[in-house]
Amino acid sequence: MSKKIQLGTKILSANEEYAQQNSKLLREKGKYCLNMISSPGSGKTTILTRTITDLKGRLRIGVIEGDIQTQLDTDRIRATEAPAVQINTNGSCHLSAAQVSSALAQLPLADIDLVIVENVGNLVCPSAFELGEDGKVVVLSVAEGDDKPAKYPAIFSKSKVLLINKVDLLPSGAVDFDVEKVETDARRLNKDIQIFRVSAKTGQGTNGWYDWLIKTVGRKD
């Protein structure tokens, strides 16, 4: 049993070393970095493509795309003309800091203000692996149910921002989702979390998220 614990510690430490290297590189270059985490299908890629497009000329965003297989998401990001690097984890359920390190080396950092890492679609494992980011963004779509902060507390505790996505589905009553309950539960876990209700599809509510990005990224320069 003690062996198991030692092993876990060792793996996390190796990851931590790479995470610290990434953090140092980003700090030296004056780049802000966000690690975006959610279940599959919460809308991370759609949020990214809309954010990149809407902030063109105001914030230069580069993307590191984590997927188990395929480069479907990177193709979607590149369609916005933003620089993007694909990492295929080949079965692994989260990105490692070492993978992000090699991806950072491939991004044209001089032309970027903000690096957003889109992690593998998984609400659990990615929360345990630091990548060297300045902050985490958790995305929860209203189609996933309002019990998620209670059931998956780790990622809500650790995130700077919660994006409640697909709010365009709320008015029809087709999904049962109590937004206030989710916000209360998330703030109980993390009193400083910034929460934005958005629809990446319609653009509703994205201005608050954009303002936060511009203010926060500007503060690091």
Added chain:
Amino acid sequence: MSKKIQLGTKILSANEEYAQQNSKLLREKGKYCLNMISSPGSGKTTILTRTITDLKGRLRIGVIEGDIQTQLDTDRIRATEAPAVQINTNGSCHLSAAQVSSALAQLPLADIDLVIVENVGNLVCPSAFELGEDGKVVVLSVAEGDDKPAKYPAIFSKSKVLLINKVDLLPSGAVDFDVEKVETDARRLNKDIQIFRVSAKTGQGTNGWYDWLIKTVGRKD
């Protein structure tokens, strides 16, 4: 590197031993067992509560509930009067066969025809850990996007059944989801997969799923 591979093999083998024990116990008692896997919020628990209620008197279902934290889902199952055992994984991203073994010992198997294990909400890790089940059921909600079989192929390759849930959201056009594409992609990965389009909320399409359950469970007796 070789050490890493050996270690991985060893962990899977320990799990395999428990899985084989579980499988043997279930076979001896003549009980069928399904391992239900999906992202958080695809509707596994709602599918279970409706299935248990609608099949009352025709199929006796017992449930093993896997969650990282809380027993919210077990409370929902018990409200149907079906026997249910909660496993809290305390941070682990999947159920292990050892956990299922101890849960099986707590279920009144003599009064049950079918054991359904609701795995932790995660489309990735649970697919790699056999629990001793007779088959896997993957649930995908139409709110999650139609690229999921391509992006998360392992679970679609290994499942006996794909339940496409929340089809009540399709007619409004509020979600972009090409059902035919998902079915084609899933069958390309797994030609024998049984696919049912259902809404656990409205009951739409559930009869096909129920018929499959009754026929399949009956065959094991």
